[in-house]
Amino acid sequence: MDLFNNLLLGFQTAGSIENLFFCLIGVLLGTLIGVLPGIGATATIAMLLPITFQLEPVSSLIMLAGIYYGAQYGGSTTAILINMPGESSSAVTAIDGYQMARKGKAGAALAIAAIGSFFAGTVSTFLVAIFAPPLTAIALEFGAAEYFSLMVVGLVSSIALAHGSVIKALAMVALGLLLGLVGTDIYTGAPRFTLGIREYADGLNFVAVAVGVFGIAEILRNLENERTREVLMAKVSGLLPSREDFRAMIAPVLRGTAIGSILGILPGGGAILASFASYTVEKKVSKTPEEFGHGAVAGVAGPESANNAGAQTSFIPLLTLGIPANPVMALMVGAMIIQGIVPGPNVAAEQPALFWGIIASMWIGNLMLVILNLPLIGLWVKLLTIPYYLLFPIIMAFCSIGVYSVNSNVYDLYAVAFFGLLGYLLLKLRCEPAPLLLGFVLGPLLEENLRRAMILSRGDPSTFVTRPISATLLFIAVVVLIVVFLPSVRKKREEVFVEED
């Protein structure tokens, strides 16, 4: 049993005292930022990225992954208790979770969310373990043309799953790709778009771009109108759900896990889309749809399972193909590159301990979250009373330290300020930053593979459609684009995202 041996290796790696410690730090930090609104997982991982240099590659990636799925848990806690989703993926949980809390079933709602998430996390961890190796085998056959087409699929999907205008998302991808090309051309050594600044010859620092566009832009938006947060906490009592609750949650949890696992693999949305899709499905199949919005158990169990499953399976394209499915995964690519690991199909073969260690750590991390979070809920909610104006100077200080420590390049700090402004401008102009960041990460790879494919085919662009895998991938990309532009889908998309806001 290869799978068994691999998982054993994974658990041995993830089970070392050191890695358990970093996993714990990761999930605790993740829960913390998940609870605190106004700072998301993307910004936190971006800030902590430089600090992970000092760690072993496995430990650093385990910790970063922990932050990501920890944030999903933390976000649900506040969604249920105070009707304020800390993360956008738990926005749906707030609808019925908060109603349950108001009816005095806060404990049960939290437990349902935790159990559902843990179950989904377990299943999807195994899915990652099962599907990663065969996908890796396929990916090893990939040539330059296939990689190019695959990245096109990734970018197109990120457009499909972005909020708002499709044209704007397309423009963001193009802008991101262009920004990604800043720096020295790999073939000729010519500096491109550096404005004559030597410090940008190695390209714009990824951490600086991510921190600026996601972290600082978000701070600026929160400063627009400073509201005082009112924490009206429902009392938590009776953590154990009743027998009926258990019976009511089984089917939604299973469905949510399935929906989340599939949608998580898609580039672009992952967890967020998964939770919305699950809520819609639960409402459709329910015998008592009128209960939704008034504390339906299925409305908590389904989406919570779905977003956790989605968060886990979004690691599949990253670990097998080296293609990030969302901004957080793009940061993981950055973390791997910093550690000298080239993400892609070779990781599983060359660094089995790292590969399987990360997978196993996800399950361990999920277990830690269930055990730790239920008793710690009181503490997390207390943190909410910290006023925002005390938080953002802290965030700014850590941002500055983090970005500077990557290369000790002060120009990276100026880039942070610039991209913070750009990110805020984009928010104001209703443009989504996620496709931009994905484009930024994929820009150099896309260009390199395009040029290599064209050289290999002696300048014949038909190489992209005559090679079967590449043709299939491009076909998928075209279908997705057409579907997005179909009037009926467009309307539906708008509805979905309006609900989200």
Place this chain on the structure above:
Amino acid sequence: MNSKSFDKANLICGILLILTGIFFAYQSIELELGTAFRMGPGYFPFILALALILFGAIILFQAFRVEGEPIGPIAWRGIIFILAAPIFFGITVRGLGFVPSLFFAALIASFASHKMKPLTALILAVLLTAFSVLVFSYGLGLPFQRFGPWVRF
């Protein structure tokens, strides 16, 4: 401009994208474009820049067709103080050194909120600097000079 029913956000967005596209296109032409067979450093960015101009034009066109929600308030105070913090840190971290540079950067950022009182900001900046020095400089051993040449006697 006789009709006032245009979408401000899309108008600005379209114009900015077109200008950015023109900038990148112009820069790309200055680089060697090459052929599809052997692409020069300017080839791919040139195509992207043209695409950006096209998307910008479509958004601009849409601005006159549908009106969206207004842009809303702009956090001017936030922009000034928040963005100044990393820039100040960048300018001074080599000269002043990690400790004073971080202290002032945190202090500057504090004033982005009108709710922050000067004394609170001062205490916060002191605590934050102390914590960061302990964790990053001593704990993680990041190679920063704690005090730079400007403040050494």
